[in-house]
Amino acid sequence: MKRIASLFVIICATLSVWTGQAFAAESKFLQATKAVEPLHTDQIKVGTTLRYHVMVRSKVSQALAKANITDRIPAGTEYVPGSMKLDGVPLTDAVDQDAGRLEENQIIFVELGSLKPLQSHKLTFDVTITKKQKISNRAFVQHSGPQSAARIAYVTPTNVAVVEEDYIAK
Numbered sequence: 140m141k142r143i144a145s146l147f148v149i150i151c152a153t154l155s156v157w158t159g160q161a162f163a164a165e166s167k168f169l170q171a172t173k174a175v176e177p178l179h180t181d182q183i184k185v186g187t188t189l190r191y192h193v194m195v196r197s198k199v200s201q202a203l204a205k206a207n208i209t210d211r212i213p214a215g216t217e218y219v220p221g222s223m224k225l226d227g228v229p230l231t232d233a234v235d236q237d238a239g240r241l242e243e244n245q246i247i248f249v250e251l252g253s254l255k256p257l258q259s260h261k262l263t264f265d266v267t268i269t270k271k272q273k274i275s276n277r278a279f280v281q282h283s284g285p286q287s288a289a290r291i292a293y294v295t296p297t298n299v300a301v302v303e304e305d306y307i308a309k
Contacts, residue, residue, distance in 0.1 A: 168203055169254075170196045171280045178265065188219060188267045193278045195251070196259035203282040206251035208262050210278040215270040218244065222265035225249055254282060 172194040177187050193210060197203055212218045223230045223239050230239030230249070239249045239262075249262055268274065 168197065168199050168282065169280055170198055171278065173276075173278055175276065183268065185268050185271055188265050189216070189274075190222075190263060190265050191276060191278075193262040193280075194259060195254070195262075195280050197254045197257055200256045202256060203254040206254040206280070206282040208247070208249045208251065208260075208278060208280050210247045210262070210264070210276065212245050212247070212266055213274045213276040215268060215272040215274050216266035217269050218247075219265035219267055222263075223247060223249075224263045226261055 172192075174192045175189050176192075177183055178190055180187055183189075191210070193208055195206070195208060197206075218232075218241060220232060221229070223232065223241070225238055230237050232239070232241040234240045238251065239247065242248055247262075247264055251260055254260075262278075
């Protein structure tokens with residue numbers, strides 16, 4: 140019988156104007172930080188492009204196998220094609236040889252492989268707000284290891300952007 144360890148942490152914040160805040164969650168093995176910022180403006184409104192940042196860092200001295208990040212595109216937004224980057228390197232949206240892909244036009248999946256001891260990665264991607272509503276985004280970070288038994292840790296920092304009436308384009 141496999142032993143499974145899991146952690147499910149949600150960190151929420153309300154964002155009407157970018158404040159430079161990042162939200163963190165962690166398990167015994169990983170630390171994940173998530174931030175969102177509007178590009179080219181300090182207002183959140185329909186048509187604004189948001190850039191999400193997901194930072195992942197191993198906290199242990201052993202490798203963490205099969206590490207990956209899954210992040211669903213938030214409702215009320217549309218993914219900006221070609222905007223996904225891992226550690227500053229562009230990833231294609233297609234299922235191909237690189238680490239990232241966009242599944243069903245709604246889910247970003249990035250395979251980190253074996254996360255080395257104390258190693259970190261940063262995923263970024265952009266979305267454009269298409270609808271006036273609360274925009275909530277959650278990333279999941281998963282891995283196996285470090286021991287032979289399967290261990291899965293979910294770290295789910297959440298950012299919430301509120302598209303306010305005053306910021307809606309007419």
